[in-house]
Amino acid sequence: MINLFYVHGSENHFYLLDQTLLTSELNDNELINLTKTITNKSNDLNPADGLLVINNSKHKDALAQMRVINADGSEASMCGNGLRCVARYLSNKYHKDSFKVETKSADLLVNKHKDLANNVAAFSVEISPVYFDSKYFPFENLNTTSILNTALPQLSDHLRFTAIAVPNPHLISFVENDHDLNETLGEIGKKLNEPNPYFTDGVNVNFAKILSRNKLFVHTYERGVGFTNACGTGMSATSLAFAINFPNLVDTKEQIDVYNPGGMVQTKVHNTPNNQWIELIGNATFVGKISISEKKLHSATVDNINFTDTGEETDYQKFVGSIK
Template sequence: MPTLFKVHGSQNQFFILDQTTLSQPLTDPELRQLTRQLTNLQTGLLDGADGVLVVDKPFRPGSQAQMRVINADGSEATMCGNGLRTVARYVANRDHVDQFNVDTKDTSLRVRKQDNLAPGVPAFAVEISPVRFAKDALPFGNLGHDRLLDTPAPELWPRLRFSAIAVPNPHLISFVDRPALQDNVLGVLGHRLNEKNPYFGDGVNVNFAHILGHNRLFVRTYERGVGFTNACGTGMSATSLAFVLLHPDATDFDQPIDVFNPGGKVRTIVHYQNQGYWIELIGNATFTHEITVDEAALHQATVQADKCQVTVTGEQAAYQAFVDQLPQLNLID
């Protein structure tokens, strides 16, 4: 019988489904239906999740596996940095490899095993790229600019400045003070830009960042297709790039940046190489549950805990101990 895994990166929670283990892979409509069923926060499996990470055969030469990201609402994301770390760990364990490439929708990305963040907290580093700033890469319109980089956009919100970066997921970023981080501005703006609106027709991930010190950030994200998440890997990566570009006195290229979030902490490293940018995202890859399930229930989107064999791994306790000793996690209380 197939096994699902409930996992998280910085408390950005997912189920991993390895399609290569099934006798008959799910169709795309079946994947969307299954994701909506599993991830529902009220009725889903194990209190739901932010999405499903689908592992499949690679389709680019030299890659070890393919990852698809199905959001809780059934839409498909281009990439997910927190999710990629967990998929990297799954594939590393499955295939007994520590460094390899994973195909995503737009490109093939490098991943590698790291030393544990803390006892019992496995970690992986993943590549976040390509990076684009042009409005057609996000896309956006009706803001009077071809690029947003620390740009006032009063159509979006008064007195805030915005940067728009695709990595390749589209991200809108604003550096804010602590009161703005604690206010409901992010929720209002994120909700508005992910409904029908004249500015971001396909929606956008919205990130508010607060500078804590040299190479130290706090980032909160309203994620397209999900809403508020404990962390967003591509959001923290895009925000780290904006940090390096816009605040050169407070951060550095090629040096680790500590990025705190409501779910914990990651590290990012921003690189400029061969006239292009890419970001390394380093953080936990925690497996909390193994769920043995009947394959028919996957196809029918009828996965229920009382009809599965659920094994708790014990890794969450180790991750919580790691989080408990972190500073700066009360910025949105």
């Protein structure tokens, strides 16, 4: 029997599978089928946004490889919330507090962080590389090669946008009212993740409200998922956009508090020339696990499965209550 762990970063939920423990690894089609099955809201499992897959890495400096399969079967370039959960799993497995994890685009440094609260484990993870060029999105028919605090009348008659890839693509807008933060975000996010002439590969859309100096609230419509409680790379990209577009409201020597529907993370923007990256700090909560046979994994069969609760979610919710 193999454990599928049910985990989350800021209530961005995943199932985590360590393929290195399997006799026979799942192929890509099997991973997609498994992900679609376990994220299907009609089954009896806890809801999730995707599957985190741990493989052996062939990279010299990486402890392991992480893959992220979205609910629709697409593969994400990176996932900051998921990486924190993978980091915690690998830290416990190999008894290491600092190491690199291979992701689709880069080997990223992760570090064990002090607990956010009682029984609320936390990790910091590197979010990089950073790109602004349209070749990393791409965005088409917008009559520009970069989007930096830019009005895009094709998308909105009153909002301005910034596009940053970290390395998965994010479109960011800073808004002032809750209607834009929710309804407008949903309209634009849905539009840009269906067939459209502007972001032909789709894009993660993040709307943010500036709360005060070094403090934000971010809501995300995630490519391949839809509305999420939190998106780690989205909060990281939005933090960088915050520092670039509103330098009078950001002290990059200090951490930025980033609130989201699922809780809060902290970011640290490193915005030096030719070396832009973001440090993302937040919870890595293991809610529970299910035990499943390899045969059922390969066939994506998830009926008659028992869930074992760790109790960590209760402590996480106490933490969330304390910061509201």
